[in-house]
Amino acid sequence: MQVIDPSIALEGTTPIEEERVRPVTRRTGADRAFRLTTFGAGTLTLVLMGVIGLFLLVRSWSAISAAGLSFFTTSAWQPDGGAFGIAAVLLGTFLIAFVALGFAVPLAAGGALFITDYAPSKIKTPLVWLVDLLAAVPSLIYGLWGRAYLQPKIIPISEWISTHLGFIPFLKAKPGAGFAASTFIAGVVVALMVLPICTAVMREVFSQAPAGEKEGALALGGTRWGVVRDVVLPFGRGGMVGASMLGLGRALGETIAVTLIISPTFDITRLTHPLETGGNSIASLIALRFSESSSFGISALMAAGLALFVITLLVNAVASLVVSRSRSGASTEI
Amino acid sequence: MTTIEHEVLDLNNPAPELPPSSSLTARGVSAWFGDHKVLERVNLDMPAGEVTALIGPSGCGKSTFLRILNRMHELVPSATLSGTIALDGDDIYRGDIPVTEMRRRIGMVFQKPNPFPAMTVSENVIAGLKLSGVKATKSDRRDLVESCLQRAGLWNEVKNRLGAAGGALSGGQQQRLCIARALAVKPSVLLMDEPCSALDPTSTRRIEETIAEIAHEVTIVIVTHNMQQAHRVSNTAAFFLAGEGEPGHIVESGDTETLFTNPADPRTLDYVNGRFG
Amino acid sequence: MPNLTTPDIATTNIEMTAVPDLIETEQRIGLRSIDPTAVFAVVGAAFGAMAFVWLLFTQFTAAGTNIGMFVVWYLVFITMIWVIGREQYDPVRARDLVARVVFWSAGLIIVVPMIAIATYTIAKGVTALTPNFFFQDQSRVGPLSPARVGGASQAIVGTLEQVAIAAIISVPLGILVAIYLNEVGGRLARVVRTIVDAMSAIPSIVAGLFIFASFILAFGGQLSGFAAGLALAVLMLPTVTRTTEVVLRLVPGGLREAGLALGATEWSTTRHVVLPTARSGIVTAVILGVARVIGETAPLLLTTLGAVSMNWSPFEGKQSALPLYVYRLFQLPQEVAIQRAWTGALVLLILVFVLFVTARIIGGRGPGHISRFRRARLAREGLA
Numbered sequence: 001m002q003v004i005d006p007s008i009a010l011e012g013t014t015p016i017e018e019e020r021v022r023p024v025t026r027r028t029g030a031d032r033a034f035r036l037t038t039f040g041a042g043t044l045t046l047v048l049m050g051v052i053g054l055f056l057l058v059r060s061w062s063a064i065s066a067a068g069l070s071f072f073t074t075s076a077w078q079p080d081g082g083a084f085g086i087a088a089v090l091l092g093t094f095l096i097a098f099v100a101l102g103f104a105v106p107l108a109a110g111g112a113l114f115i116t117d118y119a120p121s122k123i124k125t126p127l128v129w130l131v132d133l134l135a136a137v138p139s140l141i142y143g144l145w146g147r148a149y150l151q152p153k154i155i156p157i158s159e160w161i162s163t164h165l166g167f168i169p170f171l172k173a174k175p176g177a178g179f180a181a182s183t184f185i186a187g188v189v190v191a192l193m194v195l196p197i198c199t200a201v202m203r204e205v206f207s208q209a210p211a212g213e214k215e216g217a218l219a220l221g222g223t224r225w226g227v228v229r230d231v232v233l234p235f236g237r238g239g240m241v242g243a244s245m246l247g248l249g250r251a252l253g254e255t256i257a258v259t260l261i262i263s264p265t266f267d268i269t270r271l272t273h274p275l276e277t278g279g280n281s282i283a284s285l286i287a288l289r290f291s292e293s294s295s296f297g298i299s300a301l302m303a304a305g306l307a308l309f310v311i312t313l314l315v316n317a318v319a320s321l322v323v324s325r326s327r328s329g330a331s332t333e334i
Numbered sequence: 335m336t337t338i339e340h341e342v343l344d345l346n347n348p349a350p351e352l353p354p355s356s357s358l359t360a361r362g363v364s365a366w367f368g369d370h371k372v373l374e375r376v377n378l379d380m381p382a383g384e385v386t387a388l389i390g391p392s393g394c395g396k397s398t399f400l401r402i403l404n405r406m407h408e409l410v411p412s413a414t415l416s417g418t419i420a421l422d423g424d425d426i427y428r429g430d431i432p433v434t435e436m437r438r439r440i441g442m443v444f445q446k447p448n449p450f451p452a453m454t455v456s457e458n459v460i461a462g463l464k465l466s467g468v469k470a471t472k473s474d475r476r477d478l479v480e481s482c483l484q485r486a487g488l489w490n491e492v493k494n495r496l497g498a499a500g501g502a503l504s505g506g507q508q509q510r511l512c513i514a515r516a517l518a519v520k521p522s523v524l525l526m527d528e529p530c531s532a533l534d535p536t537s538t539r540r541i542e543e544t545i546a547e548i549a550h551e552v553t554i555v556i557v558t559h560n561m562q563q564a565h566r567v568s569n570t571a572a573f574f575l576a577g578e579g580e581p582g583h584i585v586e587s588g589d590t591e592t593l594f595t596n597p598a599d600p601r602t603l604d605y606v607n608g609r610f611g
Numbered sequence: 612m613p614n615l616t617t618p619d620i621a622t623t624n625i626e627m628t629a630v631p632d633l634i635e636t637e638q639r640i641g642l643r644s645i646d647p648t649a650v651f652a653v654v655g656a657a658f659g660a661m662a663f664v665w666l667l668f669t670q671f672t673a674a675g676t677n678i679g680m681f682v683v684w685y686l687v688f689i690t691m692i693w694v695i696g697r698e699q700y701d702p703v704r705a706r707d708l709v710a711r712v713v714f715w716s717a718g719l720i721i722v723v724p725m726i727a728i729a730t731y732t733i734a735k736g737v738t739a740l741t742p743n744f745f746f747q748d749q750s751r752v753g754p755l756s757p758a759r760v761g762g763a764s765q766a767i768v769g770t771l772e773q774v775a776i777a778a779i780i781s782v783p784l785g786i787l788v789a790i791y792l793n794e795v796g797g798r799l800a801r802v803v804r805t806i807v808d809a810m811s812a813i814p815s816i817v818a819g820l821f822i823f824a825s826f827i828l829a830f831g832g833q834l835s836g837f838a839a840g841l842a843l844a845v846l847m848l849p850t851v852t853r854t855t856e857v858v859l860r861l862v863p864g865g866l867r868e869a870g871l872a873l874g875a876t877e878w879s880t881t882r883h884v885v886l887p888t889a890r891s892g893i894v895t896a897v898i899l900g901v902a903r904v905i906g907e908t909a910p911l912l913l914t915t916l917g918a919v920s921m922n923w924s925p926f927e928g929k930q931s932a933l934p935l936y937v938y939r940l941f942q943l944p945q946e947v948a949i950q951r952a953w954t955g956a957l958v959l960l961i962l963v964f965v966l967f968v969t970a971r972i973i974g975g976r977g978p979g980h981i982s983r984f985r986r987a988r989l990a991r992e993g994l995a
């Protein structure tokens with residue numbers, strides 16, 4: 001029987017020095033090509049992203065250098081006749097997005113909690129499907145439906161709010177201004193569009209709330225609402241913020257639904273009264289003006305597009321950061 | 335698609351220059367994950383055509399050692415090692431044989447049965463051919479499927495279900511399918527890492543019978559937590575142990591019967607009698 | 612109506628009987644039984660709120676709107692549930708009851724838009740949905756032709772070609788990137804993943820601007836279906852990549868190890884083990900990518916403008932597309948044009964729905980799904 005003392009290796013090799021190596025995996029030619037190809041594909045996406053920014057910057061340069069800082073302070077858009085800037089459209093973009101989030105975030109949170117914690121198991125899967133399907137419905141169809149069906153239904157509400165809640169200054173519509181084609185209506189339609197994506201992300205987050213803690217709270221005699229309030233919501237807070245930011249990114253960049261609904265205005269006072277007719281957004285500015293623009297006008301639109309590109313990237317980056325920092329985010333995909 | 339010419343898989347020419355099974359020798363093998371040393375200078379002879387059992391408590395480095403034997407260790411990015419592993423006298427880490435060729439010669443069966451779920455039973459058996467781009471005629475493939483399933487003791491159970499998905503078999507059948515799959519590339523050594531730990535006693539018995547049947551044609555190294563199993567199936571055994579916060583090492587190795595009945599080290603006696611670990 | 616209460620086993624009086632003959636008559640305790648008090652609270656509150664709304668809108672204020680009335684009704688309804696709950700139980704359970712009703716309402720509200728959009732689009736679009744919608748273009752259509760004359764064949768062909776171009780570019784690229792992220796990895800992988808995430812946030816109009824700035828202005832390409840396809844590819848790439856990456860991550864690591872342990876190369880393991888195991892998920896990723904871009908309108912406005920007559924070639928001249936067709940006709944003053952637009956929208960909606968359901972059916976298949984075609988081939992070889 002052979003008893004081996006680990007400190008004494010066989011064949012008289014000195015036990016002190018060990019030659020520690022990382023084995024060299026010699027790859028076959030096919031594997032080197034495989035690694036190189038996929039690496040190339042990965043790099044290509046990086047390059048593509050850079051190239052998008054670069055091309056927009058190059059093409060917008062003539063407009064940016066002509067306008068200078070006034071590009072951010074001017075609200076009119078007359079690239080060929082003098083002043084142009086994104087002050088009004090940027091404001092309009094954010095207003096529509098905020099109206100949208102104001103409706104979409106609470107609804108999405110409620111819907112997501114319904115799916116994870118309240119719905120009978122039989123209707124859970126169909127609901128998840130439905131939410132995903134809603135996310136796949138083209139924005140064009142939301143726009144059509146919003147203008148033809150929803151708008152006439154919302155106008156009386158706008159009227160009602162303006163009359164009864166008009167003591168809040170920005171809710172008061174100017175007499176005779178009209179309520180159609182407003183920031184508010186566009187916001188409601190965009191809310192319905194971002195609702196599914198927000199719901200889907202929040203559902204994902206809530207569904208990962210620790211089952212042990214939930215059962216623990218129930219075992220202590222807590223009600224279902226108690227569980228949601230004390231376990232699920234605190235757990236999902238970061239994910240909810242992330243989902244809202246994601247929705248914000250979508251809402252800021254939405255083009256066709258907004259274009260179909262608003263009647264464009266560059267007047268800041270009208271923009272700041274969201275119930276009144278008239279709204280605007282960067283994306284719909286581009287969509288509406290593109291085909292009738294001179295080459296300088298196109299350069300100006302490129303500059304507006306660049307601004308939108310940068311803003312959505314920033315919003316998305318913050319969203320990813322918030323989600324990944326939160327407790328629920330570690331394993332969540334957004 | 336890669337086509338690697340090597341004689342081992344040439345079905346028409348069953349590699350007469352290679353012995354039916356090979357010996358493996360480990361000398362001074364240490365292993366690290368990052369800076370965490372998990373194996374300390376392991377020396378072990380795994381003789382050709384015999385079954386070597388590796389026993390020892392969990393976490394003492396048996397799987398790591400086994401994965402070093404067919405160069406799976408290096409798949410972990412932080413993994414390093416030292417020492418030599420010789421297959422019939424040739425160091426598998428320093429020779430000029432590519433790692434894919436090495437792994438083909440030293441097959442492996444894992445703890446959890448893992449047939450390829452997208453392949454049928456028969457496709458699973460000949461997966462090794464497909465994966466290394468080896469062409470074979472229809473009848474050769476059919477013969478290979480039958481002979482490997484026969485040797486793995488599975489043929490009678492699945493001969494009417496060759497077109498079923500690999501995942502549709504029971505756990506024990508899946509594990510024997512994995513053995514058949516490993517045998518189909520004609521390895522000279524077969525490594526088995528706790529092949530029965532996920533199986534019920536009946537399936538375990540079938541696997542043990544399979545091991546006994548193929549032992550004369552292929553060298554087997556098996557990790558097991560089942561002392562009776564180690565005793566039943568192996569000729570040689572090695573007892574691994576890791577102290578608190580220390581890397582694992584071999585306490586004692588040698589003839590199975592001696593190790594189980596009359597070990598030199600008291601810790602071995604305690605372990606094989608279930609007094610710790 | 613949902614069961615509105617938590618099961619209250621403590622109050623259930625269980626009679627202990629040890630008589631074996633009585634076993635057949637054992638009664639199961641209804642764990643999800645409906646608490647009559649809660650039902651009473653909800654139903655009562657609903658009617659009470661209705662009465663309140665009727666009073667408010669008919670007696671005190673002159674005008675009312677449907678939605679406005681509904682909003683007021685709902686607020687009163689919730690308040691009344693809370694009040695009744697407090698009376699019948701205690702504040703804690705009252706809040707729980709309110710929360711239940713609120714969350715059920717949120718669940719309902721999520722369902723409503725889909726039903727509303729689908730029924731409205733079907734109602735508006737079905738009148739002009741005739742065979743010639745698929746086989747004729749708009750070249751013979753005058754401003755006064757009825758809606759059933761002419762069709763959108765040029766738009767359907769354009770959309771199919773443009774989406775195909777987008778898929779041909781972004782599907783292989785997206786799958787390769789996903790393989791890079793999940794199978795190969797490396798220091799750059801995290802950066803690539805972040806960038807792909809960021810890419811999915813690019814507004815579609817910006818994708819159109821980019822293709823206009825690069826393909827058309829810088830490289831002298833023309834406004835065409837191909838340019839549109841390029842823009843759609845930019846939008847499709849992140850969807851395909853991210854979905855594929857998720858399904859690749861679901862492939863157990865043990866299968867890769869099993870492949871490598873058989874002596875396979877990494878490429879061969881990916882090709883023959885990983886990808887086939889994830890096949891249904893990858894198909895789903897592709898279909899979802901297509902569904903994502905098939906209705907995109909904004910980028911097309913900048914890349915292929917649209918056309919009234921058939922243009923088979925995506926490489927030369929402007930091409931129509933279904934979303935463009937809908938968008939343009941919807942803004943015309945004529946009633947028939949708007950009717951045609953709705954028909955186009957209906958066809959788009961159906962396409963998205965069919966794609967989506969197909970994706971789910973295929974995605975629901977496990978890796979062990981062996982097609983009839985493959986089974987037949989294996990049988991021919993004597994392997995099945």
Ligand SMILES: Nc1ncnc2c1ncn2[C@@H]1O[C@H](COP(=O)(O)OP(=O)(O)O)[C@@H](O)[C@H]1O
Pocket residue numbers: 367372391392393394395396397398399410
């Ligand atoms: N991939 C890995 N990365 C880091 N440490 C590992 C890895 N695999 C195993 N280890 C460590 O190596 C030691 C030996 O593990 P293992 O070889 O699996 O033991 P055994 O198979 O005997 O139970 C353990 O302490 C384990 O934590």
Ligand SMILES: [Mg+2]
Pocket residue numbers: 396397398527
């Ligand atoms: Mg182990």
